[in-house]
Amino acid sequence: MLGLALGLSACGGGGGGGSATATPSPASYDVASSSASMASALGATDIAVSAGDTAAVAGATSAMDMTADVGDTWRFVFNAFTSKFKLLPLQTAYGLTQTSDEGTFTKTTSGTIDTYSGNFGTPGQANGGSITIKYDTRTKSLIGSVSWHNGTTTLSSAVTGSKLAMGASITSLAGDYVFANQARNQSNGQSPSSTPGTLNIASNGLVKLCPGAKYNAASGNCLRLDGTTPNDGSQIPVTLQLAANAGGNLTLTPTGSNTLTLPNGVTHIKAHIQAGDLGPVLVIDQDWLNASNVRRTGVFVAARIQAIDSAKFSGNFYCPTIQVNGNTGGTIRVTPTSFNLVGGSQAAVIAINKVYDTGTSVERDLAGAFHMTGTDSNNQPLHQFGFQLSSSLFVFQNGGLDRLNFCQRT
Known part of the structure; x- marks a missing residue:
């Protein structure tokens, strides 16, 4: 199978991997309005505060769903007037069977980013922990970090999510997507890995998944990046069925002969929607078995393919999981040709709408993706x-190629 990797070039790139359209010029472009239009087109609306939410937090005014990179889906429910909040487990692989203890948050605002931070219960003890959530009012998406003790251990996780629920129809999600995941062994957190690829969603919700490969609509197969077809079975897409329930929750169910195997007691894969200005994004709670029957949990994110506009990609982005001089969290300055770590020495060359083909050691076209070229700790x-989720959010693999970093425009 082929490996995808990022790369931005000064002249950019194009083509490949589905229909691609350039975004409007920055001078006339309004991210908030474009994101609202996308949400409307998808039939996505703010998550409705449920009776269960108000039972957890008196007078709850808002709810946001987020996928934790340890492989859980949690809801952040809060009262904007009292600053009280709780976390609710919507799907868990780690025994979080009840809501968290109540906490009090502090909210600060910088431009279009609202930051919620605070402790709930007693950190380090059952149902206690802490949150730092950065919510983008333009796209109604969020990134951040959460620590939550499940009674045995503290789950420390990066999170990404949204304030939006999908509409009843999934037809508007149809198209080609680029994706990447981050997974680890559920039992011990070992053997981290990250795999990129592409997928296709049909208008009836049938998903065809091509790990480390490019989906080809004409043949229905997964192709290598050089356009050739493997003959070892990897050309057959993994198939899943996507559906939305009345509450706007998205589910993926294994279907067909080449599909995923779920752990005992798990009936479906949970997902939620982001509706940024560039198109729909699926954030998926990974919880399935690998070929060796090992339970692998994590986060899986896919964005509908659209060519990156280098001018709209440039700027400063905060990444809560990167390391800067021994500290966690830092800012990356992105230009049309480079990534530079603010306050650090790390830098890399990037090429937009490109991926790196590990099979042939050359860059290939893939709209919406980017290839980042640098050196590792051994100077190799x-x-x-990586790829864009919206004009204000992107994701890329870390230097170990075993986890994902989500970065938000500042």
């Missing part, structure tokens, strides 16, 4: 993969 060439 390093090729990383």
Whole structure:
């Protein structure tokens, strides 16, 4: 199979991997309005505060759903007037069977980013922990970090999510997507890995997944990046069925002969929607078995393919999981040709609408993706993969190629 990795070039790139359209010029572009239009087109609306939410937090005014990179889905429910909040487990692989203890948050605002931070219960004890959530009012998406003790251990996780629920129809999600995941062994957190690829969603919700490969609509197969077809079985897409329930929750169910195997007691895969200005994004709670029957949990994110506009990609982005001089969290300055770590020495060359083909050691076209070229700790060439989720959010593989970093425009 082929490996995808990122790369931005000064002249950019194009083509490949589905229909691609350039975004409007920055001078006339309004991210908030474009995101609202996308949400409307998808039939996505703010998550409705449920009776269960108000039972958890008196007078609850808002709810946001988020996928934790340990492989859980949690809801952040809060009262904007009292600053009280709780976390609710919507799906868990770690025994979080009840709501968290109540906490009090502090909210600060910088431009279009609202930051919620605070402790709930007693951190380090059952149902206690802490949150730092950065919510983008333009796209109604969020990133951040959460620590939550499940009674045995503290789950420390990066999170990404949204304030939006999908409409009843999934037809508007149809198209080609680029994706990447981050997974680990559920039992011990070991053997982290990250795999990029592409997928297709049909208008009836049938998903065809091509790990480390490019989906080809004409043949219905997964192709290598050079356009050739494997003959070892990897050309057959993994198939899943996507559906939305009345509450706007998205589910993926294994279907067909080449599909995923779920752990005992797990009936479906949970997902939620982001509706940024560039198109729909699916954030998926990974919880399935690998070929060796090992339970692998994590986060899986897919964005509908659209060519990156280098001018709209440039700027400063905060990444809560990167390391800067021994500290967690830092800012990356993105230009049309480079990534530079603010306050650090790390830098890399990037090429937009490109991926790195590990099979042939050359860059290939893939609209919406980017290839980042740098060096590792042993001064060896390093090729990383990433893609845009919106004009204000992107994701890329870390230097170890075993986890994802989500970065939000500041």
